[in-house]
Amino acid sequence: MLQSLIKLRSSSRVLQRSFTSALDKEITGNPEALESKYIIKTYNPDGVRTKKGLIFTHGEGPYLFDAQGKKYLDFCSGIAVSSLGHSDPVWAKAIADQAHKVCHVSNLFHSEPPLKLAKKLIENSTFDKVFFCNSGTEANEAAYKFARLHGNKVAKGTPLEGKKTHVIAFKGGFHGRSSGSLSLTYKPAIREPFLPLVPNITFAEYNNLDDVKAQISDHTCAIIVEPIQGEGGVMPAKAQFLKGLRELCNQHNALLICDEVQTGLGRTGKLFGHEVYGVQPDLITLAKPLAGGLPIGAVLAKDHVADAVTPGSHGTTFGGNPIVCAAANVVMDRLTEPSFLLHVQKMGRLMAQGLKDLQTKYPNKIKEVRLPIGEAGLYAGVECTGPVGPIVKDLVTKGVITITAGEKILRLCPPLVINEEDVKMFIKALDESLAAHEL
CATH class of the missing domain: 3.90.1150.10 (Aspartate Aminotransferase, domain 1)
Structure with missing residues (x-):
């Protein structure tokens, strides 16, 4: 009986290796055919990614x-x-080591890596609190919701109660594809199929302070801006424009949100993109490079914003995942080396x-x-x-x-x-x- 079981297991391993080998050959031989058969066509109609047959196996x-x-x-x-x-060997080892400890516990419990990462982000920035999520889209979604909560708080008991909901975003801006983030994103081709989206969001001309002045009012709860528009053509904000946005937000008790999903964490030569301008936002959103290739997002906020966010008003299942945060801790350690x-x-x-x-x-x-x-x-x-x-x-x-x-x-x-x-x-x-x- 035991010998039969051993033979069965051995035979199963041989079949598995054979199937894996055949699948590997099928993938590397014609990736476009497999994409066409199995993957929803959100990127292109023919499955060709830059060059036919190109598939990356390692780096x-x-x-x-x-x-x-x-x-x-x-x-x-x-x-x-x-x-x-x-x-990166240190990054890879941190992921492997954490995988041998614990992968996921949810945000109902503490684990070490997100607490370490939170400390590093806050102590190396001018912000007070952090919220972890899984992508840039989710970070911008959270920042939008936090701004709305802050607007509700500061307007409570005033004639603006329930009315401080307006947000200004910018033409050429890209903030993500979920409903809230897409509502902040200008590109008509990706917006229009999903109309109507979140109301009371308007778009101003990027680098045009007069256009912002014409739109902002005490009903405005936030302005969201990329220090450099990525999808919009790698378009840097002018120094006086970003400083002017800060001043307008101060005048109207609105929040300045800097989307640093692409420009944050070293990309501009500074740890954060807004540092180049000498402007202090109320919130910034981070994502892409934070975990070096694993999915993560983060919102860094000043206390006056964080205090408006109450338990249960927002949440996430995977945000602050121990493995992802272990990777992000390596990235932060490297970025903060002198x-x-x-x-x-x-x-x-x-x-x-x-x-x-x-x-x-x-x-x-x-x-x-x-x-x-x-x-x-x-x-x-x-x-x-x-x-x-x-x-x-x-x-x-x-x-x-x-x-x-x-x-x-x-x-x-x-x-x-x-x-x-x-x-x-x-x-x-x-x-x-x-x-x-x-x-």
Whole structure:
């Protein structure tokens, strides 16, 4: 009986290995066919992701490798997510160690990693409290709700009671795809299929303070703004614009929310994007790079906002997950090392100079190079005179991964750990692609 059971288990393992091997070959052989058969088409109609047959199997530092072993310099880092690059050994060990302890306990109980992460975020910022969730969309959803709760609190017992609900967002802004976050997002193509959305949200022109002045009133509970619009074309806010928003919020007892999902945590050369401007928001939202590739979101808030949030008014099942927070603690430790942001600033200036040199070389192809204030961050938008799709595809053949922010804008957000050789390799590849393509 025992021998029969051992043989059965052995046979089962052989069949499992055989099935896994066959599935692996099917995936790497034709990923588009599997996507077409099994995945809802929210990204493209034919399943082709940049290049037909391309499937990444692993990564190391700022590089990715495909199923054939070809190496690619990653200049998008999963849309500004993989700030420490791929497979960082300390990050990976923290995840594995935590997985051997406890994966999930819910927010009905304490675990160590989120408490450590909360302490690090607050002690390295000017905020007082943090709320953890699972994505940038959820962080912006929470920030919107917190602003509404704060509006209710400050208006209570006044003629504005129940009426301080107006929120100003911006044209070109992107804050997510859930109902609340989508209501704050301008792009008509992704908004209009879901109308009607949350009411009493209006959109002002980005970098146009007069337009904001024309819309704001004492009924306004918040303004939400990206220090640099990512999806909107890597468009930096002007210093006086962001400062003016702060002043208007002060005048109307409204909150200033900075969406730093893409610009926070080192991307601009500072730990937080608003630091570049010397402006203090009431709340900021974080997500993409915080856990180095695992899903997380966070809202950092001043006490006057946090005090308006009562138990039961918001919540999350997975927010503050121990494994994800263990990864995020490694990211925060690295970002707060004295030399880390200095390295980001040095590489950011090198990349900025390389891009400006290319603009000088190709004035009929590069219309504008957009950079964070101070030009010391690893973030850039290269607006070209024609569609950049052919450039993106050509760069892939040269072993470089990039993404767009609109039809004519190349969006660059490499891992924060790239070195001088990586930057020079990218600039050389982009130079060759620009030379070879009419735009």
